[in-house]
Amino acid sequence: MNRPKPAAPLLTLLPAMALVPVLIVTWTGLHGGGLSIWQQFLSGALHPSLDPDVLHAVWHGLGVTMATALLSWSLSLLFGVLLGSVCADVVWRSWSLPIWPATGLRRGLAIPRAVHELVWGLLLLQVFGLHPYVAVAAIAIPYSALVARIWRDHLDSADHRPLEALISAGVHPLSALMTALNPGMGAVLMSYGGYRLECALRSATLLGVFGLGGLGTELQLTLQSLQFRELWTGLWVLAAVMLLLEQLLRLWRKRSGVGVHGQRRMLLFGTLAIVLGVIGTFWLRLIVPDQFSGLSWIGLEVPSWTQLNLAATELPWYPMILETLGLTVLAAGIAIGLPPVALLLWPSPRWHQCCSIFWACMRWIPPPLMVLLLLLSNRPSLAIGALAIGLHNSGVMGRLLLEGLQQQSGQRQDALRAIGSSERISWLYGLLSPQSPSYLAYGAYRSDVILRETVVVGVIGGSGLGWQLLESLSSFHWAAVVLVLCCYCALTISGEALSDRCRSLWLQS
Amino acid sequence: MTNPLTRVRKKGAVVLLALLCSQGATVLPANAQATLRIGAIPDQNPERLNRRYGQLASELSDSLKVPVRYVPVSNYPAAVSAFRTGSLDLVWFGGLTGIQARLQTPGAQVLAQRAIDAKFNSVFIANTSAGLQPIRSIDGLKSLKGKRFTFGSESSTSGRLMPQHFLAQAGVTPKQFAGGQAGFSGSHDATIALVQSGSYQAGAVSEPVWNVAVKNGKVDPSKVKVIWKTPPFGNYHWVVRPNLDQRFGKGFTTKLQKAILGLTPANERQKTILELFAAKRFISAQDSQYQPIEEVGRQLGKIR
Structure with a gap:
C-alpha cells in the first residue's frame, strides 16, 4: 500500500x-x-550623480565586474561540467565500475559550495595577495561545485534506457554516453548555463573585496557612506546591464532548436562560453595591467590542535x-x-x-x-x-x-x-x-x-x-x-x- | 563516409581546443616595473577616497620619481591582508588595523599621522526618544543597558574597539543590550542614520565624522544628540612595508616619510591633499603611541 x-x-x-x-x-x-x-534614497533614483569622476569610476568598475564575471562564468561551466560528469553514478556504471568514488566526490564537493564567494575571496587573498585571478577563483570555485551538482543531478535523473540499450549492444561507454545523453543535457547546459552568467554577474558585483575597484566596491562604499545619488549611478548602470543580459539570454533560449540544429547550437554555446572567457581574461589584463605579476604563494600559519x-x-x-x-x-x-x-x-x-x-x-x-x-x-x-x-x-x-x-x-x-x-x-x-x-x-x-x-x-x-x-x-x-x-x-x-x-x-x- | 555534421563537429572540436589552450597563454607574467602601491581602509565615500589617494599618488610620483598607484580595497581586513601579502606598500590604516598589519608584517614601520590622530575621540549618540540623559562620568554608560545599541564596522577603532572598551570599563557587555547583542551598522554614517531613525536607540561614532555630518546638515538635532565623548586615544596612521629600500633603492623609506611629512598648505596640490585628509600637516608618529590600543585589542579578542 x-x-x-x-x-x-x-x-x-x-x-x-x-x-x-x-x-x-x-x-x-x-x-x-x-x-x-x-x-x-528614492529622490536619489531620479537624480543620480552625473559627476564625471563618479561616472568614470562606475564605468571602470563595470569593466572589471563584467570581465571578472565572464571569465569566472566560463571557468565554472567548464569545471562544473567535468566535475559533474565525474561524480554522476551513471558514468561510473557505464564502465561497470563501483559507484562509491562518485558518491565520495559528491560529498566532497559540498565543501567548496558551502563557503560564500566573499569568504573564498578573503581566504584566497590571504595566500595569494590582491590579484585579479583571486576574484575570479573566488567565484569560479563555489560556482563550479554548484554547476557540478546540477549537472550530476540531471545526468542521473535523465532517461537511461537509450544508454543501456547502446551499452548492451557493445558500444564503447564514452560514445554511448555522448550519443544517449547529449541531446537532453545540451538543453540543460544552455538554459542553466545562461542563467549562471547572470549569477556570476551578481556575484562579481557583490565582490568588491579585491582592490580591483569593481562596481561592487562602488556600490558598497557609496552605501556605507549613504551617498545615495552616487549609489544610484551604480545601481542604474547595473540595472541596464542585467536587463540587457536577460533579454539576450531570453532571445537565445527562444530560438533553441532540436535535432541536428540543436547539436550545432550546443557546440556554438560551448564555443561562446570559452570565447567569452578568453575575452574576459584579456579585458582584465587591459584594465588592471600592473597587477598581473605572477601568482605566488604566501604562507599562512595553520592553527594548531590546541x-x-x-x-x-x-x-x-x-x-x-x-x-x-x-x-x-x-x-x-x-x-x-x-x-x-x-x-x-x-x-x-x-x-x-x-x-x-x-x-x-x-x-x-x-x-x-x-x-x-x-x-x-x-x-x-x-x-x-x-x-x-x-x-x-x-x-x-x-x-x-x-x-x-x-x-x-x-x-x-x-x-x-x-x-x-x-x-x-x-x-x-x-x-x-x-x-x-x-x-x-x-x-x-x-x-x-x-x-x-x-x-x-x-x-x-x-x-x-x-x-x-x-x-x-x-x-x-x-x-x-x-x-x-x-x-x-x-x-x-x-x-x-x-x-x-x-x-x-x-x-x- | 563523413556526413556534414561530423565535419562540423570535428572543426568545432579543434576550435574549442585551440581557444582553450590560448587561455593558458594569458597567465604568463607581465613585464612589471616596480610600482609603489598605496591603499587605505575604506572609511569614506569612494568618490572622496579616489580624489584623496589619486591626488596623493600623483604628488608622491612626482616627488619620488617612481610610478605610484592607488589600489582601492573595500573592507578593513582585506586591507590588512593585502598589506601583509605585499600587494600594498603604503597604507593609511586605522588604529586597530594598523596594529594588526604591523603584527602580521614584521619590520613594517609607522611613518606618520595627523595631529588629530594622537588624540582621537569617539562620541556616543542617542535617539531623543530613548530617554537617555547626557553622561557625566564613564559609569553613566550603565544607562545603555537594555537599549538597542549599534557599533560601526567590526574592525573600526573609533566605531567599535574603543567604545566597546569604555563600555567594558563601565561594566557593560554587548550581551546586556536589547536582543542580547549589539548591531554592526558597517560604517559611521550608517550608525548615525540608524540611530536617527530610532531603529537603534544609541550608537558609537567617530567624532570627526559626526562633526562633518552635523556641518553638512545630515543630522536632525531634534532626533539624535551626543550623550558622551570618550577619553582620547591614538588612531589613523601611515604604515609602510619593510622591503621598500630593496625594491626602490637605498633610503627610499626615509625619502617617502620626508615626502609625506613635507606636504604643506603652501603648495596648491598639497593643500588639496591635506584638505581631503582634514589635516593641517602630517606629523611623525611612534609605534609606542599605539601600545594602549594593542592591549585593548588583545583584551577584546580583536588581536590574537
Whole structure:
C-alpha cells in the first residue's frame, strides 16, 4: 500500500508559511523614523550623480565586474561540467565500475559550495595577495561545485534506457554516453548555463573585496557612506546591464532548436562560453595591467590542535547555529513560497507581468542595501534579515518558475478549464503541479545559496554563523574561522541529504 | 563516409581546443616595473577616497620619481591582508588595523599621522526618544543597558574597539543590550542614520565624522544628540612595508616619510591633499603611541 504523501503543488506553496511569523514581527516593529532617509534614497533614483569622476569610476568598475564575471562564468561551466560528469553514478556504471568514488566526490564537493564567494575571496587573498585571478577563483570555485551538482543531478535523473540499450549492444561507454545523453543535457547546459552568467554577474558585483575597484566596491562604499545619488549611478548602470543580459539570454533560449540544429547550437554555446572567457581574461589584463605579476604563494600559519580546541570552547555554538538555521529556513521559505503564492493570487498574464517586474527589482537590489533599507524603518530582528535575503532570492526563484511555466504546454490547464474548474484551480493543478518537482529541486539548490548568504546580514546584530565568520576573519582568528567554516560545510551537507531524502520520498512516484 | 555534421563537429572540436589552450597563454607574467602601491581602509565615500589617494599618488610620483598607484580595497581586513601579502606598500590604516598589519608584517614601520590622530575621540549618540540623559562620568554608560545599541564596522577603532572598551570599563557587555547583542551598522554614517531613525536607540561614532555630518546638515538635532565623548586615544596612521629600500633603492623609506611629512598648505596640490585628509600637516608618529590600543585589542579578542 502506498504511503499518503502531500500533493506536489502543496509542497510548493507550503514554504510561504514562513511569511506569517516574519510579517508579524516586521509589522510590530514598524516605525516612521527612517522616512527622511527613505525619501533621500528614492529622490536619489531620479537624480543620480552625473559627476564625471563618479561616472568614470562606475564605468571602470563595470569593466572589471563584467570581465571578472565572464571569465569566472566560463571557468565554472567548464569545471562544473567535468566535475559533474565525474561524480554522476551513471558514468561510473557505464564502465561497470563501483559507484562509491562518485558518491565520495559528491560529498566532497559540498565543501567548496558551502563557503560564500566573499569568504573564498578573503581566504584566497590571504595566500595569494590582491590579484585579479583571486576574484575570479573566488567565484569560479563555489560556482563550479554548484554547476557540478546540477549537472550530476540531471545526468542521473535523465532517461537511461537509450544508454543501456547502446551499452548492451557493445558500444564503447564514452560514445554511448555522448550519443544517449547529449541531446537532453545540451538543453540543460544552455538554459542553466545562461542563467549562471547572470549569477556570476551578481556575484562579481557583490565582490568588491579585491582592490580591483569593481562596481561592487562602488556600490558598497557609496552605501556605507549613504551617498545615495552616487549609489544610484551604480545601481542604474547595473540595472541596464542585467536587463540587457536577460533579454539576450531570453532571445537565445527562444530560438533553441532540436535535432541536428540543436547539436550545432550546443557546440556554438560551448564555443561562446570559452570565447567569452578568453575575452574576459584579456579585458582584465587591459584594465588592471600592473597587477598581473605572477601568482605566488604566501604562507599562512595553520592553527594548531590546541588553538582549535580553545576556539571551540570560546564559540557560542548553540545560539550561533540556531540563529543561522532560523534565518535560513525563514528566508528559504519566503524565497521558495512567495513566487507561486503571488502568481496564484490572480492568475492573469498582466498580473504575472507585474510580478516579473517586481522580481527583477528584487534581484537587482543587493542584499546589504535591502537589509539597510528595511532596517531604517524597523527594529533590528532576525525577521528583517530573513525578509531581506528571502525577497532577494524570491526574485531568482520567481524568474525560474515563470520561465518553467512558460515552457510548458497549456494542455492540462485547458482540459481542467474545459471541465469547469475555476481559473485559479486550473492554473494550480494544470500548470503549477507538473512544474513543482523541478521548481522544488531548484529551491533546494537555492537554500544552499541562502545559507551562504547569511554572511551578509551582520547589521541586524551579531550572533549567527555569518557574523561570527566575519568577526573571526577581521580578528585574524584562524582557528575560529576554520571551525565556523566546518560548521557551514556540515550544515550544507546535512541540508542536502535532507532535501534529497524528501524529494525521493515525496516527489518520485 | 563523413556526413556534414561530423565535419562540423570535428572543426568545432579543434576550435574549442585551440581557444582553450590560448587561455593558458594569458597567465604568463607581465613585464612589471616596480610600482609603489598605496591603499587605505575604506572609511569614506569612494568618490572622496579616489580624489584623496589619486591626488596623493600623483604628488608622491612626482616627488619620488617612481610610478605610484592607488589600489582601492573595500573592507578593513582585506586591507590588512593585502598589506601583509605585499600587494600594498603604503597604507593609511586605522588604529586597530594598523596594529594588526604591523603584527602580521614584521619590520613594517609607522611613518606618520595627523595631529588629530594622537588624540582621537569617539562620541556616543542617542535617539531623543530613548530617554537617555547626557553622561557625566564613564559609569553613566550603565544607562545603555537594555537599549538597542549599534557599533560601526567590526574592525573600526573609533566605531567599535574603543567604545566597546569604555563600555567594558563601565561594566557593560554587548550581551546586556536589547536582543542580547549589539548591531554592526558597517560604517559611521550608517550608525548615525540608524540611530536617527530610532531603529537603534544609541550608537558609537567617530567624532570627526559626526562633526562633518552635523556641518553638512545630515543630522536632525531634534532626533539624535551626543550623550558622551570618550577619553582620547591614538588612531589613523601611515604604515609602510619593510622591503621598500630593496625594491626602490637605498633610503627610499626615509625619502617617502620626508615626502609625506613635507606636504604643506603652501603648495596648491598639497593643500588639496591635506584638505581631503582634514589635516593641517602630517606629523611623525611612534609605534609606542599605539601600545594602549594593542592591549585593548588583545583584551577584546580583536588581536590574537
